[in-house]
Amino acid sequence: MNTKIKVLIAEDDPFIGMITKECFETRGFEVSLCEDGNKALKCYLEFKPDICILDVMMPLKDGFTLATDIRTIDQTIPILFLTAKSLKEDVIKGFNIGADDYVKKPFSVEELIARVDAILRRSGAGKSEEGKQSVFQIGDLSFDSDFHILKTNKEEIKLTDKESAILAELCRNQNQVTDRRSLLFKVWGDDSFFNSRSLDVYITKLRKYLKNDLNIELVTIRSKGFKLWTGNKKAFDQ
Amino acid sequence: MNTKIKVLIAEDDPFIGMITKECFETRGFEVSLCEDGNKALKCYLEFKPDICILDVMMPLKDGFTLATDIRTIDQTIPILFLTAKSLKEDVIKGFNIGADDYVKKPFSVEELIARVDAILRRSGAGKSEEGKQSVFQIGDLSFDSDFHILKTNKEEIKLTDKESAILAELCRNQNQVTDRRSLLFKVWGDDSFFNSRSLDVYITKLRKYLKNDLNIELVTIRSKGFKLWTGNKKAFDQ
């Protein structure tokens, strides 16, 4: 049986294309590599990939146009863009077209593969994995706890490990109190006096990241912990 | 249908136990928490967990004894130890009993969950995942590229991200030439002059780690790349 996952890679640089193809193949994927947008569209129809990785800058047909074409045929297939620089407009345009993720060039193939794995894991979820949420919507922001990325409508902030661990925990208890001591244990494995102060330092940092979104508030519940208060009010709010 | 993964946690500290239990439950696991070794053994028989997390220090029956008991019944169930300190004897003892991994106290629950995910991913592998090797055997050493850990028979070295990415790539091409330029692209996404020299610095570092094992040699293939030469000679060697 051949159950390999099929990846379409549209990339005009032959060397980058080849390396990337080879890397995916080494990890058990089946790859079709196309050097321009027209070939990629043709290939999409014949090869029937499970996921598309599209370079934005490409001859004949750019990545965005290609993605739009693909989206008219299939609204659900995961699409990941390779963007030349971190052009904000590109990023926004990409998400509007319905990209699932994007990676900035130059990218390490390690990272690209990690992202593809994540996309596939998520899209193939809903089985025994309901509890395992890794992307959170908080107000107008979205937070990807796997990749430690907090996205606003304007920019994208890379969080550190600890920032991310703490925010993830707060998100899991959105609109509920997150107990201070539990939080210390979950993140540091320990709740000594000094860790405790570190936590406060991180809370300050997180508040700075979140302050632009007026729907979000990271409230202190004195001698209990913190509560991440968001726009998505639920029944148990009070 | 209830396809939740069942986790047995044997931990005598009630607070740590509770936090850990809760964390696993939040992520969709079914958990049974036992406060001593005897209860844990009983629970093992009734609850039939998919994985066991055992504290080494426990009243009535310590983790090692408990693991030995479990191993007489089931030789394959994944076992993960929680060790009080990083006592080397404990670690070695643990692996001799047949542990799959261990985590040092104090541990962050984040980390513990990551390890459990990894163990389950691997033990449940062999499906459409053949290509995705993450633990490599090189000579007498073993290298876990997920957790960046290189284990010798004596010690355990934590590699940095870059060290690990490079070594992983060399391992995938064990006894074959790893092209220098590909390597630069895979790890840095780019092969400028300066990256190139960084690679050489890392090769020096890796050679230091590997020098104790006389079966392993990290050979330079001038103007091509490097070859990780190991004891496991294969047909295509020359």
Add this chain to the structure above:
DNA sequence: TGAATAGGTTAAAGATTGTTAACTGTTGTT
């Protein structure tokens, strides 16, 4: 042989992340 190129090695510089300390403010209790 000798110049050019590739790679080896070490140390210093730079960047990032996390911890600690010191000072400030706030809340609740007596």
Add this chain to the structure above:
DNA sequence: AACAACAGTTAACAATCTTTAACCTATTCA
């Protein structure tokens, strides 16, 4: 009001990882 406990904030500090520079050796080829 006065004190203690808790939390907020900032900056200094420390640790770690990566890059860069400098100098050196080995190989290749004209």
